Amino acid sequence: MANKKKTTIKDIANVLNISAAAVSKALHDDSRISEKTKKAVKQVAKNLNYQPNHLASALRKGKSNLVGVIVPRTNSNFFSSVIQNIEEELNKEGYNIIITQSNESYKKECNNIDTLLFTQVDGIIASMANETVNLEYYEKIKSKGIPLILFDRGENDLNVDYIGINDYDSSHMIVDHLVQQNRKRIAHIGGYKHTRIFNNRIRGYVDALKKHNLPQDNDLLIESSLTTEDGRAKMIQLLKLKDKPDAIYVAGDYAALGALQVLNEQNIKVPEEIALVGFGNEPFTAMVTPTISSVNQHSAEIGRLAATTFLEHAKKEVITQSLNKKILNADLIVRDSSKKN
Amino acid sequence: MANKKKTTIKDIANVLNISAAAVSKALHDDSRISEKTKKAVKQVAKNLNYQPNHLASALRKGKSNLVGVIVPRTNSNFFSSVIQNIEEELNKEGYNIIITQSNESYKKECNNIDTLLFTQVDGIIASMANETVNLEYYEKIKSKGIPLILFDRGENDLNVDYIGINDYDSSHMIVDHLVQQNRKRIAHIGGYKHTRIFNNRIRGYVDALKKHNLPQDNDLLIESSLTTEDGRAKMIQLLKLKDKPDAIYVAGDYAALGALQVLNEQNIKVPEEIALVGFGNEPFTAMVTPTISSVNQHSAEIGRLAATTFLEHAKKEVITQSLNKKILNADLIVRDSSKKN
DNA sequence: GTTTTTTGCTTAAACGTTTAAGCAAAAATT
DNA sequence: AATTTTTGCTTAAACGTTTAAGCAAAAAAC
Numbered sequence: 211m212a213n214k215k216k217t218t219i220k221d222i223a224n225v226l227n228i229s230a231a232a233v234s235k236a237l238h239d240d241s242r243i244s245e246k247t248k249k250a251v252k253q254v255a256k257n258l259n260y261q262p263n264h265l266a267s268a269l270r271k272g273k274s275n276l277v278g279v280i281v282p283r284t285n286s287n288f289f290s291s292v293i294q295n296i297e298e299e300l301n302k303e304g305y306n307i308i309i310t311q312s313n314e315s316y317k318k319e320c321n322n323i324d325t326l327l328f329t330q331v332d333g334i335i336a337s338m339a340n341e342t343v344n345l346e347y348y349e350k351i352k353s354k355g356i357p358l359i360l361f362d363r364g365e366n367d368l369n370v371d372y373i374g375i376n377d378y379d380s381s382h383m384i385v386d387h388l389v390q391q392n393r394k395r396i397a398h399i400g401g402y403k404h405t406r407i408f409n410n411r412i413r414g415y416v417d418a419l420k421k422h423n424l425p426q427d428n429d430l431l432i433e434s435s436l437t438t439e440d441g442r443a444k445m446i447q448l449l450k451l452k453d454k455p456d457a458i459y460v461a462g463d464y465a466a467l468g469a470l471q472v473l474n475e476q477n478i479k480v481p482e483e484i485a486l487v488g489f490g491n492e493p494f495t496a497m498v499t500p501t502i503s504s505v506n507q508h509s510a511e512i513g514r515l516a517a518t519t520f521l522e523h524a525k526k527e528v529i530t531q532s533l534n535k536k537i538l539n540a541d542l543i544v545r546d547s548s549k550k551n
Numbered sequence: 552m553a554n555k556k557k558t559t560i561k562d563i564a565n566v567l568n569i570s571a572a573a574v575s576k577a578l579h580d581d582s583r584i585s586e587k588t589k590k591a592v593k594q595v596a597k598n599l600n601y602q603p604n605h606l607a608s609a610l611r612k613g614k615s616n617l618v619g620v621i622v623p624r625t626n627s628n629f630f631s632s633v634i635q636n637i638e639e640e641l642n643k644e645g646y647n648i649i650i651t652q653s654n655e656s657y658k659k660e661c662n663n664i665d666t667l668l669f670t671q672v673d674g675i676i677a678s679m680a681n682e683t684v685n686l687e688y689y690e691k692i693k694s695k696g697i698p699l700i701l702f703d704r705g706e707n708d709l710n711v712d713y714i715g716i717n718d719y720d721s722s723h724m725i726v727d728h729l730v731q732q733n734r735k736r737i738a739h740i741g742g743y744k745h746t747r748i749f750n751n752r753i754r755g756y757v758d759a760l761k762k763h764n765l766p767q768d769n770d771l772l773i774e775s776s777l778t779t780e781d782g783r784a785k786m787i788q789l790l791k792l793k794d795k796p797d798a799i800y801v802a803g804d805y806a807a808l809g810a811l812q813v814l815n816e817q818n819i820k821v822p823e824e825i826a827l828v829g830f831g832n833e834p835f836t837a838m839v840t841p842t843i844s845s846v847n848q849h850s851a852e853i854g855r856l857a858a859t860t861f862l863e864h865a866k867k868e869v870i871t872q873s874l875n876k877k878i879l880n881a882d883l884i885v886r887d888s889s890k891k892n
Numbered sequence: 893g894t895t896t897t898t899t900g901c902t903t904a905a906a907c908g909t910t911t912a913a914g915c916a917a918a919a920a921t922t
Numbered sequence: 923a924a925t926t927t928t929t930g931c932t933t934a935a936a937c938g939t940t941t942a943a944g945c946a947a948a949a950a951a952c
Contacts, residue, residue: 290624607939
């Protein structure tokens, strides 16, 4: 019963005594094939349980209909939601996606790029690892002539598309909100400056302070890897200051969680004594006590836009990689950790 | 400057005035090619920036070196960790993985199977959606003659490999622990019985109660979809009982979170009045207040085993799909929600 | 110095499609 | 009725590899 040999286009051709080419055309509804033949071919295909060999057609057409996706990790709600929407959008057009994770490692990321190129993907949609400082390795993708679309982490000066939120404005939103809550000493636990989006958040923070005539204190601006662990460390560092902050804006939710843990442990009242705002709107921000205010990055929209941007390139014959930045506005979700009491 | 045309094996052959076959063999270190030629070929390959065309070799060899992975979702720590370990293990042997999500939908899952088969994967590693009641559609995979390995959700009577934890024993562990904390009325918010692993947890719960001579009360055993929302609903239902439970064992962490939220909202002291134990050891169980006791499912080990099980099949010439269940013991992580006070 | 073995390649076919080019028969146009 | 156009196919080549088979030259064995 073991139907080992897969049925090919030739098998169908043999049954009907026509050429393989005719079968191929019939299956693709070529106008030069009679309706009668098309029906017959499709019937036989069904009977023999024919499944097209994707490798063969991809080889012949020079196009795999696969799109590679590189993310730092999938176990974050943001990335998993982006991925889901990319997939949905691309599936509609007959593309499938290959997801790879860099685990925040530059080396792994380079590996992933090689893997995807090796698999002959038709395009790559990526968000960079924390470690990734420059986009040199990504040049490899461009030099292959396949579309590259970056999102979230990965704003760039390369001639490459980018989808993200307005980080600079988001910082303003947060500082505005905290000032409204009568906060005077607002600290910022930011990401590494070398990553553009984190640098934008820092710039936004600094400019917003100026706007409100709040003095900028170097002790209150700290760079961090934004892990929960590092959030703890940087919070402890801030609490050692003589002149403590009365609000903390953390550029990532995981680090904000770490900060909150320290505050809770030291019985510092949040938000009464110190208000806290995170970034990313990870689901756990609504789970912890107190719930953490955070910024919603519109993951679904980012995913959809990344996909459609790829499709625009794919549909063009000529590959014209043009700088095409799409910047969305984010929403501040105010929760207990920064709410007026 | 646009190096549009990719360099092929033939280009290398032309440069060196040897045949394409010789180049192919040289690149694969065939013993019948001289060291001198090999060196030359590799040098030229490097110079021309040669990248093998995976599609062509896959087509010729009848083997794509791709393995498909199907998970209900990636934004859970369990699945993302399993995936990461599958990938690591398979990469070592030259395989790459394609990750797809079912979003807990049976229809999407069937779609994913088709997609993966279409992409000519060499095997599929999957955990089933909540909705998936039977493995009928998975027969398609078996009938193609490619290895299928199920993990976590997907224990089965099919002749298919399975990797998972001992759910029955885990329930015993949890009940034993709660009894040790002097709990007498232990409720269970379980998953749907039609899924084997949840049924096993239910059986373990029932048998453990018997073991400790605790009466089994039908009001205390509830089936649930195990979402946070449904966890809330089922908790509210339990609190309406005249004779309330003094401990709740929830078969999933997200539902346990919902239950905890309700308990907190109603100012019911956890664990003093009602103790709570979840399942899955999702990171947030250690983030919420109080922290939730849970069961660690050894995601890394499950991932590794799933990968090596696939590799065992792949290495064999003949596909002998034999029932090969690997059952791991899980660990109970006791946290505040069930700790003796 | 002849025979056998080994080395180092080449040739050609194959994997399953797609597609350009071509051609006979049928249909439409004159 | 002769010519042109359209229809419905076929043939053959191509995509970039891998691999079985083969063969001449070099090396080893006698």
